Amino acid sequence: MNTLFARLLRSYVVVLFTAILVIGAALAYMYTESLFRAREQELIANGRRIAQIFQDSLLLFQPSILVRTRIEAIASTLGAEITVANREGLILTTLDESRAQRLRLSTSDVRTVLQEGTVVTRRGYEESVQEQVVTALVPIRAGQNVVGAVILHAPIRGTVAAIRAASRLLVVAALLAAGAGVAVSYVLSRRIVAPIREMTVAAAEMAQGNFQRRVENLGKGEVAALGTAFNELASRLGETIAALTSEKQKTESILSGMSEGVIAVDAAGRVILANPATSEIFGGPREWLDVSMAEDPQLSQLWPHFQRVLASGESTAAELHLDGRILSVNVAPLADPGGTPSGAVGILHDISERYKLEKMRRDFLANVSHELRTPLTSIRGFAQAILEGVVARPEQVRRYLQVIMDESLRLSRLVNTLLDLSRLESNAVSFAYEDVDLSASLASAVERLDPLASERDVEVRLSLAPLPPVKADRDWLAQVWLNLLENAIRHSPPGSQVHVRLERAGEPPAEKAVIDIEDEGPGIPEEEIPFIWERFYKVDKSRRYARGVGTGLGLVIVKELVERHGGQVRAENRPEGGARFRVELPLSRPAGQ
Incomplete structure (x- = not known):
């Protein structure tokens, strides 16, 4: 186990036991040393007492019985063995003869004492007695001369026993201290480690x-x-x-x-970011991350522009034609905190609609110019002919003036229609919704166009089912019928019929009124039906600028008005020939709301 707690506890225990061992060893040494020193001092003191007895040098050669008795008494009291020697050798000893002989032959310390007159002490193990002994050699002086020596041998049986007893006590105390120290170390370690352990758990939770x-x-x-x-x-x-x-x-x-696509790549050209608009631009959701721009079939056209930015570190802009669309691409470098280029980011903007609107604007201006130029040219030509006297007869002048009047009216209608369309598309027209009877509204429109129908020999037939009124603007709804009916009459051959039908369809709450206006003309080419709702679009291109033909804006206004009333309008060809325009208006809820 290598936790912080275990390491701390081991450290405390090692330090504690090291301290106990060092202190125990030091105490044991000091205690032993003090015992030995005390024994040595005791032996030296008694040795000096004995030396005083032998200050009379005569006793060194023949000690009396009394002297022997006193020395033996001292030896018995000390528990020591005493030997007295003069310069010639032993004169008295409490040792047996064999030990005394060995001592005489082996001791060099006696010569040191006799020669130098100093006290000598010695500790060691004596083979003869198989135990530790302390030896003290004290000089015997006669005046200033050293005449002999007192040798005291004291075995240390009692001292060793005391040392052993003290050592046992020291070991017991050390073990108790070690146990207490380990317990204290355990508590201290836990107190130190507990906050750290809690911080470790907290750090793990923070990592989660x-x-x-x-x-x-x-x-x-x-x-x-x-x-x-x-x-x-x-x-x-x-x-x-x-x-x-x-x-x-x-x-x-x-x-x-963002409606613009945003795509970013790293320095290797791999995609690191792409927003949902990017997927829409390229055809639908897909996984972009880590895609190689150079290798991806959809992104490969963008890669040269990103590659240029990655190489130069400068922004670039371009337009791309991609799958029938036009994209505006703006690419800028990405830099790391040190300023080193680390990638590039591009903004992709689908400007196809803008190009389409621009084309529509150009076409609109061209068409308006043509539509205005045609009547103006006629007016100018006929007026110039009258002014220059090209025509002189009254009936010719009158006919020329009638043409000028007709073209002026056509020009006025064109301008009014353009104004109406502009107001409708800019929501500048306010609708006054009221209950409108569709049957009456349709019949009124037919009646207003009766002169045109009679002129073109076209019969308008009505088939109107009784329906509840709808919420609508009466005048604008009438404009819808007038535009559709006029369109049907003008495209019907002489002797044909235009049918107007009003029916109910659907079930509440999706109930609606269906108005069909059908002619017996040539119909509309199927491929051109989607385009008839565009400004100035005319199916018969050869009659685009002919007099008496519409402006090409009527169906645009019809579609705008019907949708403003909450309805729908569509065109289709009849199986039996001719075209059908169907208008659907809701009956169950207010139209236009």
Whole structure:
């Protein structure tokens, strides 16, 4: 087990036992040394007492019985063996003869004492007695001369026993101290490790995303400071992560809400970011991350522009024709914090609609110019003929003036129609919704166009089912019928019929009124039906600028008005020939609302 707690506990135990061993050894040495020194001092003191007895040098050659008795008494009291020697050899000893002989032959310390007159002590193991002994050699002086020596041998049986007893007591005390120390070390280690362990758990939770975790058991001292710093770090890190997450969500929301495509690549040209609009531009959802732009069939056309930016570090812009669409591409470099280019980001904008609108604007201006030029040219030509006297007869002048009047009216209708269309498309027209009887509205429109129908020998037949009124603007709804009826009459051959039918369709709440206006003309080429709702579009191109032909704006206005009333309009060819325009208006809810 290599946890911090185990390492701390082991460290404490090692230090504790090392200290106990060192202190125990030191105490044992000091105790042993003190016992030996005390024994030596005791022997030296008694040796000096004996030396005083032999200050009379005559006793060194023939000690009396009394002297022997006193020495033996001292030896018995000390538990020691005493030997007295003069310069010639032993004169008295309490040792047996064999030990005394060995001592006389082996001791060199006696000569040192006799020669130098100093006290000599010696410790060691004596083979003859198989135990430790302390020896003290004290000089015997006669005046200033050393005349002999007192040798005291004291075995240390009692001393060793005392040392052993003290050692046993010291070992017991050391074991008790070690046990207490281990317990204290265990408690201290746990107190130190507990906050750190809690910080470890908190750090693991933070790694999982829980930045609300705090360390409660802070402890004291440096660990408490560390815990406080950890809590502050968690708090600030949580705030930073929350801010980064918020910014990331904002960025993702912005990118997701952009109509322009945003795509970014790294320095190797692999996609690292693409928003949903990019998928829409390229045909639908797909996985973009880590796609190689150079190798992807959809992105390969973009790669040269990104490659140029990655190589030069400068922004670029271009327009691409991609699958029938036109893309505006703006590419800018991405840089790391050190300013080194690390990728590129491109903004893709589908400008096909803008090009289409621009084309429509150009076509509109061209068509308006043609539509205005035709009547103006006629007016100018006929007026010039009258002014220059080319025509003189009254009936010719009258006919020329009639043409001028007709073209002026046509020009007025064109301008009014353009104004109406502009107002409708800009929502500048207010609709006054009221209950309108569709049967009466259709009959009124037919009646107003009766002169045109009679002129072109076209019969208009009505088939009107009784229906409840609809909510509509009476005048604008009438304009719908007039435009459709006029269109049908003008495209019907003489002797033909235009049929107007009003029927109910659907079930509540999806009930609706269906109005069909059918002619018996040539019909509309199927491929041109989708385009008849465009401005100035005319099916018969040869009659585009002929007098008496419509402006090419009537169906545009019809579609706009019907949709403003909440309905639908469509065109189709009849199986038996001719065209049918069908208008559907809701009956169950107010139209246009």
